[in-house]
Amino acid sequence: MRLATWNVNSIRARVARTVDFAVREHIDVLAMQEIKCKPEQFPYEAFEEAGYHVVAHGLSQWNGVAIASREPIEDVETAFPGMPGFAKDHDGPDAPLEARAIGATVGGVKVWSLYVPNGRALGDPHYTYKLHWLEALAAHTRATLAASPDLPLALVGDFNIAPTPADNGDPAVVEGFSTHVSPPERAAFADLEAAGLADVVRPLVPAGFTYWDYKRLRFPRNEGMRIDFILGSRALADAVTGAAIHRDERKGEIPSDHVPVVVDLDLASPDDDDDVPMIFG
Template sequence: MRLATWNVNSIRARVTRTVDFAVREDIDVLAMQETKCTPEQFPYAPFQDAGYEVVAHGHNQWNGVAIASRLPIEDVEYSFDGMPGFAKGLEGPDQPHEARALGATVDGVRVWSLYVPNGRSLTDPHYAYKLDFLRALAQHTRDALAATPGQPLALVGDFNIAPTDEDNGDPAIIPGVSTHVSEPEREAFRALESAGLTDVVRPLAPTGFTYWDYKRLRFPRNEGLRIDFILGSRAFADAVTDAGIHRSERKGEIPSDHVPVVVELALPGTSDEDDVPMIFG
């Protein structure tokens, strides 16, 4: 199985590019974030013409997550247990959920496409929401792994955290001043690892960013952030045979400000003859 995650930054603006990538790179399962549309607005036809089934989750022109798969999609969920909501100016436990999480099982692998809140600033209510979201996600992960310890589980998507200094190449993102690199955010990322997940890409692609701001020539200067991840359970990590970051997708016409992150899995029952080496641009 080839699994990819990509913050597409508006699927309606970039559907042709997204489908072309999935077909060209022989992607079986593509998790998308920041689709920026409702399910009714999602451009299903190009995916279906290419052989993909799609489930999508969105409320308006903000946020939004989706999963496209050439294999059957089962057990779809639109939020995880304990997931907090957010609405500007509101407080308390009854705030509405944003479209930031979509879970599905594909060929026995449990996949969550996640768009973690940005945080905006260290003093913004959105920052507290981000930390609450991550705490709930870690608890959900612990519970899920305790309930089905042998099932491959992957949390994939835009985590809006650069967990180490090496993951931050943007001079405007300053520790102690900016979100994405604050110690509480990094501790929340480490809590996901402590819950039983592993960054399965880092050992195979230890360098490289996944996001570059459109402004100030960040991409030509390679002043980016590594904030898009595939975090897998032990059963998932053990099946990973290759991984990479497709930097070349930041080039060309109307690119997203993020690029795809891809892993290849040798799942039980998969023949070695089915495994084809991946080439990353």
């Protein structure tokens, strides 16, 4: 199975690019974020003509997530247990849920396409929401893997966190003053890993950014950030045979500001290949 994640930054504006990439790169499962449309507005036909099934979750022209797959999509969920909501000037546990998560089972793999809240600014209510959202995601991950320790589980998407200083090359994002690089955000990312997940791309692709701001020539100067990830359970990590960050997808006409991240999985064989880096210690 070839699994990919991509923040497409409006699927209706970039459907041709997205489908072309999926077909050209032989993607079996594509998790998308920031589709910016309701399900009834999603351009299903272009994907279906290319041989994909699609499930989408969106509530407005903001946020939104989707999964496209060549195999049947089963057990679809549009929120994980405990996922908090958010609305401006709305405090409390009954805040409306945003369209930031969609989970499904494909070929025996449980895949979550996730668009983690941005946080906006340190001290902003959206920053607190982001941390609560990540805390709930870690709790759900722990519970899932405690119940099914051999489950091939993939949490993929735009995490809006640069986990290490090397993952931030944007001079406008300053540690101590900006979101994405604050100690609490990085601790929340580490907590996800401690819940039983590993970044299954980094051992094979140790360097490289996945996002570049449209402004100030960030892409030509390679002043980007690594904020898009594929986090996998041990069962998924053991099946990884290859990985890539497709930097060239940031080029050309009307590109997204993010690029696809891809892993190859051999789910029929255990991880006994000495040529594949050990992902779990």
